[in-house]
Amino acid sequence: MFRRTFWFTTGVAAGVWATTKVNRKLRQLTPESLAATATNKALEAGHRLKDRAVGFALDVRDNMAQREAELGDALGLNAPVDHELPAPRQYAAIENRNEPKHAGNPTDPTDPTYQTYSYNRNEDH
Numbered sequence: 243m244f245r246r247t248f249w250f251t252t253g254v255a256a257g258v259w260a261t262t263k264v265n266r267k268l269r270q271l272t273p274e275s276l277a278a279t280a281t282n283k284a285l286e287a288g289h290r291l292k293d294r295a296v297g298f299a300l301d302v303r304d305n306m307a308q309r310e311a312e313l314g315d316a317l318g319l320n321a322p323v324d325h326e327l328p329a330p331r332q333y334a335a336i337e338n339r340n341e342p343k344h345a346g347n348p349t350d351p352t353d354p355t356y357q358t359y360s361y362n363r364n365e366d367h
Contacts, residue, residue, distance in 0.1 A: 269275060314320040 270279075311320070
């Protein structure tokens with residue numbers, strides 16, 4: 243009799259365990275659960291990718307600064323300046339484009355070659 247009770251209890255326990263396992267697996271395979279799992283995995287992958295990209299950008303920035311320093315030393319850009327700056331210019335580097343230019347003698351409007359050219363593009367032609 244004890245043997246029958248043992249096997250009956252073992253069968254009930256196995257049935258409860260199998261039913262629990264199957265129900266748990268069915269809940270994992272519902273569309274909502276699958277969507278939540280996919281979302282969580284995508285978020286984790288995105289965070290890993292972002293961390294790697296930030297690390298890469300920081301490495302690039304550090305190596306770029308190091309290389310710029312090497313090039314500056316090689317070209318002498320980081321050396322102290324011993325000479326003075328040149329004197330400022332006495333004339334304008336760019337002519338005034340608002341004044342019209344003359345083809346002939348600019349002081350004699352009676353000259354037949356005297357013509358006025360304007361660079362104003364808004365002027366009617």
